[in-house]
Amino acid sequence: MIHSLFLINLSGDIFLEKHWKSVVGRSVLDYFFEAKEKAVNPEDVAPVLQTPHHYLISIYRGKIFFLAVIQTEVPPLFVIEFLHRVADTFQDYFGECSENVIKDNLVIVYELLEEMLDNGFPLATESNVLKEMIRPPTILRSVVNTLTGTTVFAEIQGVIEACVKLTGMPDLTLSFMNPRLLDDVSFHPCVRFKRWESERVLSFIPPDGNFTLMTYHVSSQNLVAIPIYVKQNISFFETGSCGRLDITIGPKQTMGKTVEGLMVTVPMPKAVLSVNLTASQGNFTYDLATKVLVWDIGKLNPQKLPNLKGSLSVQAGAPKPEENPALNINLKIQQVAISGLKVNRLDMYGEKYKPFKGVKYVTKAGKFQVRT
DSSP states (O other): OEEEEEEEETTSOEEEEEESSSOOOGGGGHHHHHHHHHOSSGGGSOSEEEOSSOEEEEEEETTEEEEEEESSOOOHHHHHHHHHHHHHHHHHHHSSOOHHHHHHTHHHHHHHHHHHEETTEEOOOOHHHHHHHSOOOOHHHHHHHHHTSOOSOOOEEEEEEEEEOOSSOOEEEEEESOGGGOSEEEEOTTBOHHHHHHHSEEEEOOOSEEEEEEEEEEOTTTOOOOOEEEEEEEEEOSSSSEEEEEEEEEESSOTTOOEEEEEEEEEOOTTEEEEEEEESSSEEEEETTTTEEEEEEESOOTTSOOEEEEEEEEOTTOOOOSSOOOEEEEEEEETOOTTOOOEEEEEEESOOSOOOOOOOOEEEOSSEEEOO
16 A cells, blocks of 8 residues: 655655655655645645655654655545554654654664554554564664664666567667666667667667666665664673674565575674674674674564674783774565666567566665674
């Protein structure tokens, strides 16, 4: 039912977004921003706006617009009631529902939204039920969450790989739902560039076999949805020859898909002699020569979040490391394009037979680093 949720402040800045089924590009909000500019007061913005492919349903609470993106017709009051329930839950959990408080508690906010909607449909919306699953914030938890909620830099390098096995000289046209997401593109020589410039459509006579049709870039100024969150605490004591490590990983924006091939690599300081850790999921190894800790988790189970914790043995007399190590994350998500790029249709001209057409989306982590 509910495809995506955006939180927007009075200045028109999108400071939080959550997607359940697939990433909806921010360009869909142009209709909302147009209505907002025309309104005399924020309360005057129409709660329901219709676009060519979506419905935008919003409420205004605490100087924040809570905006839901819907792809099919649903009772608007049902969605409005849910949005108010989200705002009420934030108020109950954090004492107030404001932009700053939400930003300070991003990890808990995403956890709440993950529980309140299941694949776009309301699930757990009562505060007493949610509090049994997600603990309200404490001072300690707020400090930890502050360390896991902030994206320093993010971008996407995407590629469209084609596999064509057609007879004759077919002329193909490929269009996208949201081509405005793309900042920088590079095409195979078969693509007619002028058609792309004028219509944002790929028109080409393909070579036979496998080839790279297009590469593209999406910057953080557009849409880069981080699919997981990482809670980590790596510390070395001033006195003694030991330290502590505690890492937990959970899903954040996976659109209901399973995170696979999840692996955490931690280059330890040279003074770390050995580790005594326990993994709730997967296996870990520590290479004494390279001082690299590798935690191979595999598939991420959202019902039981993977955790790795224990003690670190440090060389006696060695000074305390000046910096904590960074975490390098590898992952893969099938049938999700985290860039938000979606194929609209593929048409063939010049031949009369009916071809088989299919599209597959894959998200892979390139350089995903969590600094501690």
